[in-house]
Amino acid sequence: MAHESESFAYRLWRYDGAPGELIPLLQSAQDHFGYIPRRAIKYIAEVTNIPESSVYGVITFYSQFRLQPMGKYVIRLCAGTACHVSGSKLLIDTAQDELGIEVGDTTTDGLFTLFTVACLGCCSLAPVMMIDDETHGSLTPAAVRKLLRAYRRREPSRGVPEPAAASSP
C-alpha cells in the first residue's frame, strides 16, 4: 500500500544514508514480494548498515509486516469496538468456517489470508471487512460467505472444492 511508485530495488540502490528509512524500506519490500523474505532482510541490512537482528526486531514489532507469503487476497475483518458490539465475532467465526482456516493462516490453495484488525475507521457501517483495498460494510454472516465465494469464483484454475459449510438452498 505504499504510494511510492519506486520499486524496492530502486529504493535500495538510491539509499543515501538518510535517517528513518528502515520502515519505508520494509514496506517497499513487502509491497514487492508480498511479504518480507529472508534475503530482503539481508539486502536492507547490507545497504543501511543496520544489523539483521535489529531489522528482524522491527519487523516482528509491527503487525503489518509478514515473514511468510500471504494469500492472493488479504482479508481484514474489523474487530473494533463498533464492529464488536455489532457482531463481528460471529463474522470471524463465519469466515474461519467458510475458509477452513483460523485467523492468521492462509488457505492451502493460497487464495486467502485471514486477519482481524483492531479498527478500520468505518464504524458507521459496522460490521466491516476489507479484502485488499476494498472495504465492505453492513455485513451479515450470509453476506460474508457470499463475498468470499464471489472472490473464489474469480479463480477457476485453482479448482479446489468449496469447504465444509453446505451451500445455500
Place this chain on the structure above:
Amino acid sequence: MKTVLVGMGTCGLSAGAQSVFAKLRALAQAQPAVSEVKLTGCIGMCFREPLVEVRENGTRTFYGEVDEARAAEIFERHVRGGQAIDEYVVLRQENGRLAGAELEFMATQQRIVLRNCGTIDPESLAEYEATGGYRALRQALGEMAPAEIIEVIKASGLRGRGGAGFPTGLKWSFAAQNAGDEKYVVCNADEGDPGAFMDRSVLEGDPHAVLEGMIICARAIGATHGYIYCRAEYPLALKRLAIALEAARRAGYLGKNILGSGHDFDIKIKQGAGAFVCGEETALFASIEGERGMPRIRPPFPAEKGLWKKPTNNNNVETYANVPWILVNGAAAFRQYGTEKSPGTKVFALAGKVRRGGLAEVPLGMSINDLVYKIGGGIKAGRKFKAVQMGGPSGGCIPAEQGDTPVDYENIPKTGAIMGSGGMVVLDDSQCMVEIARFFLDFTQKESCGKCTFCRIGTLRMLEVLERITRGEGRAEDIEHLSRLAVQIKEASLCGLGQTAPNPVQTTIRYYRSEYETHIKDRTCPAHFCEALVDFHIDPEKCVGCTLCAKNCPVGAIQGEPKRVHVIDIAVCVKCSKCISSCNYGAVYKN
C-alpha cells in the same frame, strides 16, 4: 448549471459510491451543459450512504442510499428535469436553512474542522483556495511575526484534540522557545482508537486544512521539516494526502522560500505499520526514526528533545485543522463556541447502536444525551440506551444515567472516563459490560509494546481474570484483584497506553458492579451476550426448516425435518455459533 457531488470517503466507497460516481459521470458527459459531477469527502451522514448532493445557486439537496438506478433517476428528474425527488431526499439546505428527514442530525452541528468536508473536492487545491484556503497562511507569513501567531492560538484556548487536551498555544510556545538548528512539526494521524474515524474523514475530505495548519505551526516555531504519520489502514487518506502535498508544492505553499517569506518547510508522509502504541507521541517518533515503537521517558518533552532529539511540536490532525480557521476568523470567534475552559468545537465519531451513526462536529459542552438523542436519533431497533463508550481503550463507559454530563475536558473526567479523541460508541441493553471490559483489555494487551513490566504482564493478568469471569469461572476475590491490579498498572507504566488501559475495567466496576457479581456468583450474563453463559435457541416464528443449521452443526445438536421448525438440544450444543452463521433467516438466537 448544477453541480452533482458524490460522497467518496471510505464509508461512501464501501457502500458503493464508486459505481454511482461512474454512472453519474457517464450521464453528465453526455450532457455537458447541464451539470458537472465531482467527488467530495465525508458528508457526515454515514448512516445514509451512498450520498449524492445536487447543488444549484446555493440550494443543496442531499440524497441518500443512492445506487446506480436511483442515481439515474435523480439525474433524469432533478438534474435535467429540475424537479427534486422528495422521497429520496435526506437533507436540504436553502439560504442557510435546513430541512428534511435528517434535519436533526445537522441542525445543532457547528462545522469548523469539517467546514470543507463534503463540500469541496478534496483532490482540488483550487476548490480549497476558493473557500478561503491558504488565506491564513498568507496572513501568517505576510503580516504576523511568529510570536503573534502563537498568541492568537493561545488566546483562542484551542486544546489538543488527540485526547490529552493540552493547550495548543502553550505547546507551540515551548517548541518556539527552545533553540535548535533543526525543528520538526509532526502530525499524529495514527488514529488507532477502535471506534474513531474523525481524523480519517478530515484527511480524506480536506487534507489541505491539515497541511495549512502544519505550515503555520512551522512558521510559528521555526521548523523546516514536517512529518505526517498516518496509519497504513487508511489507504485513501494516504492517497489524498500525497495528492495534496504535490499540489501544495507546485503552488509554492511548501518547499523553499514559501510565498517569498524566506521560510523553508516541507512535509513527508510516514506510513504506520500496524502498532496502536505508535499513536503515543514518543513511540511515534521512534517509529519515524525506524525503531520499534517503544515510548521514551519524559522529561525531556518533545518540545525540547523530540524527533531525533530535536525540538518537535506534535499535534493531532483535528488540532491542525482548526488553526487556519482561527487565524482568519480570530480567537474571539473561536471562543464563541464551547465553554470557557473548553472553547471551540469537537468532531465526534458517533457509532454503535444509534440510529444515525456518522460524523458530527458540535460545540464542546453539549450533553451526552443531546449527542445520543438529538444527533444520533436515539437507539435503534427499539432497544434501551445503556452506556456510551468514550475515549477508546483509554476511556471508559459512562452509563445512560449520567447522560446529562456535558462533553468537554472538565466534566467527562469526573465520570472516570476521558473524552479522548472523539470516538463515541453507543451501547444498548444487549451489551454485557464485563465483556466490553474484556474486549478492551484484549486489545490493549495485544498492543502493549512490552517495555514496562506492569503493563506487559499486568494487562495479561487482568485479561485472564476477565476471560475467566465471562466464561463462568469467576472467583469471589476477582473484583478486588482487578481493582488492585488496575491501580498498580496505572502507577507503574511509562506511557498513556499502560496508564489508561485499566480505565474500562475501573469504570465498569464502578457503574456495573452488579453485572460482575452476577457473572461470578450466578454464572449468568444478564445481557445474554457472553457466549459461554447463554444457550442457543431457534425461533420457531422465523425458522423455515431449510436444514442448513443441522447440516453444519459439528456435534449433531440440531434436529428437524425439512420444511419443519428445527430445535437445538442445548445439552449437546457446544456453542460454536456455526448455526447462527449459517442461517439466512436470523432464526437462531442466544438467551
